[in-house]
Amino acid sequence: MREILGRRRRLRFRRKERTARLDAAVTFAVEWNWPVLPGAGLRTTTRTGTGPSGATRTAAGGALRSGGALKPATRTGAGPACACPDPDCVVPGAHPYEPGLLAATTDERMVRWWWTRRPDAPVVLATGGRAPCAVSLPAVAGARALAALDAKGMRLGPVVATPTRWSILVAPYGLERLGELLYAKDGVPSSLRFHGEGGYLLLPPSVAGTGQVRWERAPLAGSARPWLPDVEAVVDALVEASTSAPGGGSRLAY
Structure with a gap:
């Protein structure tokens, strides 16, 4: 009986998570006008074995492919793996796959269709424009x-x-403006990454290979569309925080 009750609780929790992703995707796309699409997501591998032609198969019996050719998987044992065909994916679950990034949309019907078919899919924001x-x-x-900013x-x-990186959302900027901004700096921390035109970012409440995606600073409840700071102000503050840190240097410590 205890096992049955535990299974029911897990099923209810999973349904709640799936509903939360759909609701979040609709909020981003429809209320905030942020173009989104489903990410590749994760699959769980439980064992590996060698099949015909030396192909490595997962517990589900599917051969892992890369570039259309059968390729032995490098991941062994249980654990999350990217649902894309690349067994060596360096950002498991945290990138667009099918559809591609250009399919990102604010259309509610499309968003609902995607997450009805793939309720576990991460929510990917197409940045820029x-x-x-970020x-x-x-x-x-x-x-x-x-x-330091506070x-x-x-x-x-x-x-x-995420457990590995934090992303500060900023107002849209073009690559030309970003280039001018960085050129004017004596030095920029090499640990910074810029998510602009043609880029993407996972949004809460997604789950990827690195773990749960969450809000460190959540948008104000009930806001029609979140306010965003200018990228120049954020980069200026980050560079100053880096150079004024003990020991100085051009990097923000990991």
């Missing part, structure tokens, strides 16, 4: 940078966090 962009950095550095009294918008 009229959509938010500046991301390692999680430890992100915590320190946010503390100490300056700087107003921030939403901040997305």
Whole structure:
């Protein structure tokens, strides 16, 4: 009986998670006008074995392929793996696959259709254009940078966090403007990543190979569309936080 009750609780929790992803995707696309699409997502591998032609198969019996050719998998044992065909995927679950990034949309019917078919899919934001962009950095550095920005009294918008990286959402910017901004700096922390035109970012409540995606700074409840800071102000503050840290240097510590 205890096992049955535990299974029921897990099923209810999983249904709740799936509904939360659909609701979040609809909010981003329809209420905030942020173009989204489903990410590749994860599959769980429980064992591996060699099949015909030396192909490595998962517990589901499917050969792992890369570039259309059978290829032995490098992942063994139980654990999450990307649902894309690449067994060596370096960002498991955390990228677009089918459909591709250009399919990102704000159309409610399309969004509902996607997540009805794939309720476990991560929610991917296509950055740039009229959509938010982002500046991301390692999680430890992100915590320190946010503390520095708070100490300056700087107003921030939403901040997305994973166990490995934090991403500060900023107002849309073009590559030309970003290039001019970075060129004017004496040095920029090499740990910074910029998610602009043609880029993407996982949004909560997605789950990827690195773990749960959450809001470190959530959008204000009931806001029609989250306010976003200018990228120049964020980069200026991050560079200053880096160079004024003990020991100085051009990097934000991991």
